[in-house]
Amino acid sequence: MPILISFIKIVMVIFVVILPMVAYSVWAERRVSAVIQERVGPNRVGIPFTKIRLFGLGQPIADGIKFLLKEDFTPGHVNKFYYWLAPALTMVPALLTCAVLPFGSELFGEKMVIADLNVGPLFIFAIASLSVYGIVLAGWASNSKYSFLGGVRSSSQMISYEISLGLSLVPVLLIFGELNLSEIVWEQSKNGWLLLPFWGDGAIWNGGVDRFFLLFPAFIAFIVFTTSIFAETNRLPFDLPECETELVAGYHTEYSSMKFALFFLGEYAAMIIGSGLIVTLFLGGWSLPFGLDAYLMNMTGDPEQIPWWLGLIHIGTFLAKVIVFILFFIWVRWTLPRFRYDQLMRLGWIIFFELALVNIFITAGILILTRGSAS
Amino acid sequence: MAVIVERPKLSILEKFYFPAIMKGLRITLGHAIRILRRKKKVTMQYPEEKWDNNLPEHYRGAPALVTDEHGRERCVSCQLCEFICPPRAITIIPEEIPPEDQWSKVEKRPREFEIDMIRCIYCGMCEEVCPEQAIFLRKDYAISGYTRDEMVHNKKKLYEIGGVREGLVNKWNTLK
Amino acid sequence: MSAASKQTEDLVNVQVDGHWIQVKRGTRMIEACKQASAEVPHYCYHPKLSSPGNCRMCLVEMGMPPRPTPGQEAELDNDGHAKISWMPRPVIACANTVAEGMGIRTQSTLAKECREGVMEFLLINHPLDCPICDQAGECTLQEYSVEHGKGESRFLENKVKKPKNVDIGPRIRLDDERCVLCSRCVRFTQEIVDDDVLGFVDRGSHNVLTIHPDKPLANNYSLNTVDICPVGALTSNDFRFKMRVWFMRETKSICNGCARGCNILISSRENKIYRQTPRENNEVNSSWMCDSGRLNYHLLESDARLTDPMMKKGKSHETVDWPQAIRRTAEGLLKYKGDEVAIIASARMTNEELYLVRVLADTLETKNVDTLKCHGEGDDYLNHKDRRPNTNGAKAILKLRSPGSRVNSIKKGIESGSIKALLVYGENIESKGFDDGVLSKLKFLVSSHILANPTAKLSDIVLPGASYAEKRGSMINATGRLQLLNKAIEPPGNSRDDWEILQDLNCAMDGKDFIYELADLFSEMASVVPVLKGFTLSGIGEKGASVIETGETIPLLEREAQRVNQGLIVG
């Protein structure tokens, strides 16, 4: 039975939420970029055979069909096995990471997380670092200089930023003293988000002096983490692996049709998961701000039992936050130009790495000072 | 010789990038807000809205052949356009105008005149080089077809697009 | 240059545009300028024709040292030459010869003014119909108007109308409005081909070139007038409106119409020949060629072109691929021994091909090798009575004393059954009496042709070869000159260069090693054939080299030499 429930959760999350979200973030990407550039963007594809356009919301579906129907062409000069494997290796880790993300509190008593692991962040790092293989293999297997360069760039870029990504997370984990993402979210729901500790025990007037002082390292961690997520997902300004001005299309130059679509989707999936991770760690995940959760739960009478409508609200809240971040991702993409490669490496190794490292000590120092000796 | 460009010295604040990034984000957001409030529109809804009426005089669309007001085909197939055409889109096979033709004194005309619109780059060199004012770049720009053959405009099609052009120098009609 | 460049026996000192040069006595001023690389523009002057001096384009400023009064030393300039006193009037450079101490200015204000003036005069009544004119691109009127023209017109009047599109002969069309009345064509017909049918009528600006009312310009050399016409007045019906000259690629080759081997330029574009024009070679054809040779190339576009190797299956032929055709030919020939096989080669083949025929004959150990003797009517100009271009080559390489003498014995051998296999190269032997009855006695008949013909029809195997414009090689003409044939276009379909076919065949017969390069083949041949000793294919050169002393003379060239001696032409 738990398997069935897990299955339902997987299906619901992946096929009902993530994949449509991926598709529509592509649409959003195009619409938002159009808006930023004072254009119109895709607004035509609505309901087929009617004149109803629905702001072009049919576009992702049309795109998907197009990808499916295109000739699945494999160039003759590629290493077939890895060439076929690579797209899957990009898409799958992105989707796997969402297993540990709590996308809601509880619904009918069931925890709204597919796998409530106690080592959530570690799992995410473990899996996410696999996605580099997809890109490197794609670049190598394509047997083309552009792809190869893209792949090489990607591997070095991802490895570089994984370090700051990991290090920037350590302070957060220090603060919460917890590796279970669900618990982290609950904690934030009760005592204030990491970046907004203004209710419960986190509020300074309620004695949350430590949280107040920890805002500073938290913010640094947030910046480093968010930026590293950009780099990990290969999005502008860190999209050097594809970098069309130099490398045609980088690692996926030789790909077309559905295989290309998998890369495409993988990138957006990674972006969604990344957003989810940021939201979960820094902005309270599914929780409503200012102690509203506690208030609403108290209203129903049973503070331990979350009613189904509140569960839905939590899921909605989570998605809303994620969407805001996706929009942020898009916004940044259409604002900033691409980094030069040396700038990228400099930023990763000389600034973020040190910053994240120092941040750990600062956090630890503040924790020692405010919470007394390490318990 | 390589020219070494000195990189500008950045102030501390600039080195931090953050303010610049914020400034950029503000600009893009500004644009987004402006369009969302329907203040400005730079694109048009293409197939429904067209800019045909706003095309400049010198717009370079599809090249086409023209006849003069007396119905004479102006092209005498000198093949200069074929020669000058950078993508070699033009193919001409000349022929002699038969003596019974009204314009037999012109002597030469194209038997076949083909412009491969897949190749054409709309550069307008053919129009510029034409000594007979016979080929003009018209304002047609949406040239499409289902086959490659369809995209090769033959003589008939070219005259269809070109139509009659009046007021040009008609040296053949009077002086010769 | 030293001041003491003394006047020698047959050299004179001439100053051209300020530089002293030495030229041969009797040189025309225009040629002297050319030697000093100061090209003087001209229309009527042609080195092979007399100089009427009527275009006035070559006007230059001329000066001579003044004749010193007795006892007075001539005044010297810085170079030590006598000072030149310049004449106030310009002179034509084309008809005047140089003299010791003469000065010529081609770039002086006066000379330039003259040129500009003449250019303007020539253009005022010119129809300016370059767009339809076939000469455009090789028109001296165009060229000189770029260099010496004004670029604008002061002519406000109506142009003189003259006859256009006049049919003056079976191959030539005349446009009088374009004519600059240089009279080159008139002089050509008078002086070179003795067919004085062209002339001028009317006078002044209404002067027109015209044809004798009853005699068209129909001689076999008429198309040369089109070549020498500096403008588009005379155009060839054959080339008219076919292709603009700037598209065409020119290949230096030789004509295969007769044993003369006139040097030609083959003009082609995208694998199609558009025209053939004579190439100057004063040892062979001067600057001319006959019309029949010129229009020869239409043969290559014939519907009867063979494009695939074929083998007889029952009564009809069917297409096979080359390896099969070669293999079957080799097998077929090897069945028979020595003199059971006969080879009739052709004097249309290049030396290299003939050499491979010789190798083939040696392999087969047959002595029945011959070429056909094809004589037609020659004329007193260039056309040779021997209609085959390489008879001398065939004689030298196949060691034939008199080509065609063994053909009858081969025929008898076939009739008597002693010859069982026959290899025919490039000739339709039916015309020499090898009819159905004779050829059907053969066990095995292989032929190589470019066009379908009765011999090919009877052949067991037909090997499609390449025509003269589609292959490279060397030939020896009637006067014993070794000349180079060059490839202008690709052979059609699957037909191949003949030497490659023969090479493959030889290889299939004896399994010997391949020669991959025609140049190597030539070198091998040159080491065997005495007259070619010391030559390489690239060493033959554009104008050929004399290898055999035949004692033959070329009537047209003899007459030209005579006229050169008389000082009538430059030559």
Add this chain to the structure above:
Amino acid sequence: MAAPKYIKGKEPHKSEYRMIFRNVDRRGWDTSIKSYIADGGYKDLKKALKMKPQEVTDEVKTSGLRGRGGAGFPTGVKWGFIPPNNKKPVYLICNCDESEPGTFKDRYIVHQDPHQLIEGMLISCYAVGAKVAYIYIREEFPEGAKILEDAIEEARKKNFLGKKILGGKFNCEIYVHRGAGAYICGEETGLIESLEGKRPYPRIKPPYFPAALGLYMCPTIVNNVESLCNVKHIIAMGGQKYAKIGTPRNTGTRILCVSGDVIRPGYFEVEVGKITMGELINDVCGGLRKGRKLKGVIPGGSSAKVLRAGEKYTIGTGESERTIGINEIPMDFDTLAACGSMAGSGGVIVMDDSRDMTWILNNINTFYAHESCGQCTPCREGSLWMKKITDRMVSGSGVPSDLKTLTSVGDNIAGRTICAFGEACAWPTQSFVAKFPEDFKKHTSRRNAGKELNPESKAAAAGLKR
């Protein structure tokens, strides 16, 4: 020899010196050999035949006779150009293709005194060693040709012509050849070509100097009718004596043909240089019409440059240098050349102030455009172009740039052609435009655009009234 009496009304003017024209308009004179012999004809032939040919040539050289055809080249010198070691036959051609507008002297000699020409030719043939001579007579002179044919026949009967003339060793035959009807046939090489039966395209010189490579590529002497007639008189009176007639370097008499706006136009034989332009016009020709003023004179046939009345001319060199007006110009070869024109063929064309020079130039241009042979480019295209420009001017559609164009076209022709026709057609244009710019500017100014005023018709109307 008694002084001849002349037909009433055609008596010579008192300033005339009739030598060649002695028998022209003579009372009781006809073209028969009888009249000629009765007047002492063919005596000079006999005299010449007794001399050596070289002596005859020397006499002519001594006389200083200059060609009367237009160029004024010394005749004796010309004869001397025949290559000394010549083995080819020598031809003598009498150029009787008198086509220059304004000139009409040769016709009178041929029409009225053919034997004088034949005698002169025979003497010349003897001098240059020609066995065959041709009289190339203008196609438009059918009667002259007939008269000459008859005269030759008469002379042959008297053995003045043919084999063993007058019993001596000298053989000579004269043929009359009727011209091809073109002005250019009067050009000596064009004439030779025409005589050979070809189009009269002048030959290039060098190499085709007639004295070396003339008719049928043999040495050929081409002389004007008047020049050849003069030879007879030189032999008659001796070169020394002949040289005393006229002025030094401009010896002998000269027939001037005056036409145009004078009261009494006609032909006048005068001593060369002994008469001035003013005397010729005002005295000999009876002056201009009433109330008219002299505007210009073409002194030597239509191809000569025009002289403008009222202009000053500097003639002579060194001490003898002086400035004269048009009326003081002596009618000799050298002075006219110094004045920027030429004596030419002696056709004096007088124009008074009723004339518009544009129309006159148009008339001349029309002639040359029609007569250009079309062989060489500048003259072929330029002559018609100039005509078309003046055509436009007189029809009221001239444009201001025409004057410049006209001059430059003329400049582009003169001196750049095979024969002298280039100069002949360019000189009038060059000189008229230079000398009378106001007449031309009238026609090219925009103010007069579209107006077509024919002064000729006005003048004609005025003449009628008078």
